[in-house]
Amino acid sequence: MVTRALSVPQLNSSGNSSSGSYKGSSGGRSRPTVQKGRRSNGAISVTPTSRNRDQQQQQHALIGPRSRSLINGMRRVSPQKQTIGSSGSRNTPVFLRSRENEIGSADTLEIVASKSTGSEPSTPEDNINVVVRVRPLNEKEKRDRHGSILQFPGNGQIIIESHESAKSRNRENVRVFTYNVVFEPGATQEDILNYSGIKRIIEMAIEGFSCTAFCYGQTGSGKTHTLTGPPDLFIGKPNPKDRQHGLIFRSFLYLFQLIRNRKDITFVLKASFMEIYNERQLKYEAIIHIHMYMQTHLRQLCTEHRMSNVSKMRLLVRKQTVPKELNIHIHTHIPMVQKSGGFFVENLFTVDCEELDDLLAVLEEGMRNRAVGSHAMNDHSSRSHTILTVHIISEQQTDGGVFLSKHGKINFVDLAGSELTKKTMSEGKTLEEANNINKSLMVLAQYNYAETLNTLRYASRAKRIRTKPVIMMDPREALILSLKRDIQSLQMENEHLKAALNLHRNSIEEVGAERPEVMEVPTDHGSIPKVNLERLPELDGSELAELVKLYMQENEALRQENNHLLRYEKQYSGIRRLCAEKMNAYSRNWKMLTKSFELTRTYFRKHRKRSDEEQRQIDQHRIARNILEMANKFQKEFGSKRSRKQ
Numbered sequence: 001m002v003t004r005a006l007s008v009p010q011l012n013s014s015g016n017s018s019s020g021s022y023k024g025s026s027g028g029r030s031r032p033t034v035q036k037g038r039r040s041n042g043a044i045s046v047t048p049t050s051r052n053r054d055q056q057q058q059q060h061a062l063i064g065p066r067s068r069s070l071i072n073g074m075r076r077v078s079p080q081k082q083t084i085g086s087s088g089s090r091n092t093p094v095f096l097r098s099r100e101n102e103i104g105s106a107d108t109l110e111i112v113a114s115k116s117t118g119s120e121p122s123t124p125e126d127n128i129n130v131v132v133r134v135r136p137l138n139e140k141e142k143r144d145r146h147g148s149i150l151q152f153p154g155n156g157q158i159i160i161e162s163h164e165s166a167k168s169r170n171r172e173n174v175r176v177f178t179y180n181v182v183f184e185p186g187a188t189q190e191d192i193l194n195y196s197g198i199k200r201i202i203e204m205a206i207e208g209f210s211c212t213a214f215c216y217g218q219t220g221s222g223k224t225h226t227l228t229g230p231p232d233l234f235i236g237k238p239n240p241k242d243r244q245h246g247l248i249f250r251s252f253l254y255l256f257q258l259i260r261n262r263k264d265i266t267f268v269l270k271a272s273f274m275e276i277y278n279e280r281q282l283k284y285e286a287i288i289h290i291h292m293y294m295q296t297h298l299r300q301l302c303t304e305h306r307m308s309n310v311s312k313m314r315l316l317v318r319k320q321t322v323p324k325e326l327n328i329h330i331h332t333h334i335p336m337v338q339k340s341g342g343f344f345v346e347n348l349f350t351v352d353c354e355e356l357d358d359l360l361a362v363l364e365e366g367m368r369n370r371a372v373g374s375h376a377m378n379d380h381s382s383r384s385h386t387i388l389t390v391h392i393i394s395e396q397q398t399d400g401g402v403f404l405s406k407h408g409k410i411n412f413v414d415l416a417g418s419e420l421t422k423k424t425m426s427e428g429k430t431l432e433e434a435n436n437i438n439k440s441l442m443v444l445a446q447y448n449y450a451e452t453l454n455t456l457r458y459a460s461r462a463k464r465i466r467t468k469p470v471i472m473m474d475p476r477e478a479l480i481l482s483l484k485r486d487i488q489s490l491q492m493e494n495e496h497l498k499a500a501l502n503l504h505r506n507s508i509e510e511v512g513a514e515r516p517e518v519m520e521v522p523t524d525h526g527s528i529p530k531v532n533l534e535r536l537p538e539l540d541g542s543e544l545a546e547l548v549k550l551y552m553q554e555n556e557a558l559r560q561e562n563n564h565l566l567r568y569e570k571q572y573s574g575i576r577r578l579c580a581e582k583m584n585a586y587s588r589n590w591k592m593l594t595k596s597f598e599l600t601r602t603y604f605r606k607h608r609k610r611s612d613e614e615q616r617q618i619d620q621h622r623i624a625r626n627i628l629e630m631a632n633k634f635q636k637e638f639g640s641k642r643s644r645k646q
């Protein structure tokens with residue numbers, strides 16, 4: 001089971017951005033110092049220029065998975081981005097600060113690089129990715145000349161400075177936060193897709209992990225904009241090429257791109273879209289803990305915040321026959337969720353999505369149906385928390401012939417923004433909604449400094465959360481798979497032992513030793529029928545259970561056989577060792593015997609006594625040889641004298 005989360009805290013960036021001492025790439029190289037009071041002159045970074053207490057900052061954080069192992073040793077990519085910032089006083093504003101002109105912080109770049117490797121998902125413990133996006137100033141903020149309290153020194157850092165009166169300024173008023181990525185106001189929707197780490201999340205969801213991307217932040221800070229784009233995108237038929245499309249739309253495209261490349265896997269996609277409206281006590285911990293424990297955000301809401309507090313939970317995409325409002329049921333014994341106690345949402349309507357268009361239709365319909373209100377800080381303010389879930393069920397045949405199915409999912413959560421009703425000038429229904437939203441988030445301090453600080457703290461805390469994701473599989477299928485693996489390794493061991501035994505038998509027979517008396521090895525597994533593994537996905541629960549039983553039996557039989565073989569092997573190897581020792585002794589003796597025989601024969605040849613007859617013959621032979629030699633000599637001498645005379 002996995003826990004992956006994305007959050008998007010928000011900052012209200014103020015109008016007159018400045019770079020101060022943090023211009024361009026060099027700003028990120030050395031550790032920046034805050035230069036108080038320097039007026040900013042560009043869109044690259046936003047520095048305090050105004051002491052206006054009413055200034056607004058909006059930031060949102062994107063929290064998602066990342067892996068320590070992925071980060072270590074990853075190559076850094078360094079795209080050069082030339083984006084025009086909102087205030088545009090510089091020609092080439094960088095939309096997010098990092099070292100050496102790179103886009104995004106080091107961590108994020110590594111995540112991006114890791115994504116492109118398409119490597120195996122790791123099992124990271126440090127898998128919450130926190131990304132902060134600061135939106136550009138809107139027209140009203142520019143008109144009101146609100147300043148910024150934020151600076152972007154690079155390295156994923158944000159500096160927030162309070163603009164209390166100079167007297168009260170002290171070290172406490174300047175705080176530095178570090179995240180995986182900080183997007184400055186010039187960042188585009190496409191940049192968020194490419195550099196926030198969401199692509200990695202989608203890849204992990206495909207691999208069977210449960211992942212979440214969620215946005216958190218002040219009202220009007222750009223959460224919905226980041227996730228879905230401006231609301232008027234969904235009026236009528238949306239133009240798929242619109243550059244304003246948000247993270248969800250772009251993630252869907254990327255998801256389908258990945259799925260189409262995996263021809264070896266069969267995918268089934270389902271999606272649901274619901275909202276939690278007027279819920280009072282939602283906390284970000286809820287969202288994150290749910291992932292640590294189980295399936296959806298709702299479980300945590302149930303267990304930690306007592307679902308009775310939830311006023312309304314509504315389906316945004318539904319069948320005509322399905323009631324709009326949903327009931328939550330809490331169960332203590334649901335097999336898959338036993339550990340945390342469980343819950344399920346009655347009538348949660350999930351849509352089968354065969355095509356990309358089906359997924360996009362879920363998003364569009366949900367966006368049209370969600371509760372939106374208007375107040376002074378946002379014309380299209382979300383009045384609820386929404387959860388769009390895409391289930392990715394995959395099925396792949398493994399080397400062993402077993403079909404492995406995984407159930408990954410990705411949740412996109414758009415939390416309603418926290419609001420100061422005084423600033424939003426909410427009244428009536430909007431006021432009631434705002435109160436509930438604020439309660440359900442964290443009720444923030446009086447001014448945007450405090451709100452921004454709170455958001456940054458929130459994101460910082462989220463970053464410290466450690467989760468341990470696992471791939472979600474049907475436990476029975478997982479068991480079958482592991483039994484199958486056991487069987488394979490037992491069979492290999494078995495073959496190895498048999499080969500070793502044969503070797504022993506042969507060598508024992510060679511020396512004519514007696515074979516040991518041992519139990520016969522059962523080589524036939526009897527009545528265990530063979531099962532067609534390709535039919536695995538078609539089997540129902542009882543058949544699967546039967547299959548597990550059969551595999552366990554086969555496993556057990558193989559284990560027994562291995563034990564017998566091992567005992568055999570032990571006995572045979574003992575006898576073989578004895579034989580070998582005897583053979584060695586024999587051969588040593590034989591060598592010695594041969595040598596002594598040779599010596600004896602030589603001795604006797606030299607010293608044995610000859611018989612008289614033998615001696616007489618030898619003497620005669622010797623006399624005859626002497627006579628012959630003398631005759632030859634005489635002949636030679638006589639011959640030479642005669643020739644001289646002539």
Ligand SMILES: Nc1ncnc2c1ncn2[C@@H]1O[C@H](COP(=O)(O)OP(=O)(O)OP(=O)(O)O)[C@@H](O)[C@H]1O
Nearest residue numbers: 135219220221222223224225230378381382416417
């Ligand atoms: N990065 C951005 N670039 C341009 N406009 C933006 C950006 N972010 C937000 N906006 C605009 O700011 C306004 C408020 O944004 P949005 O509705 O997304 O905020 P929100 O955080 O979802 O607010 P609420 O919590 O009230 O729903 C919208 O008009 C949106 O189009």
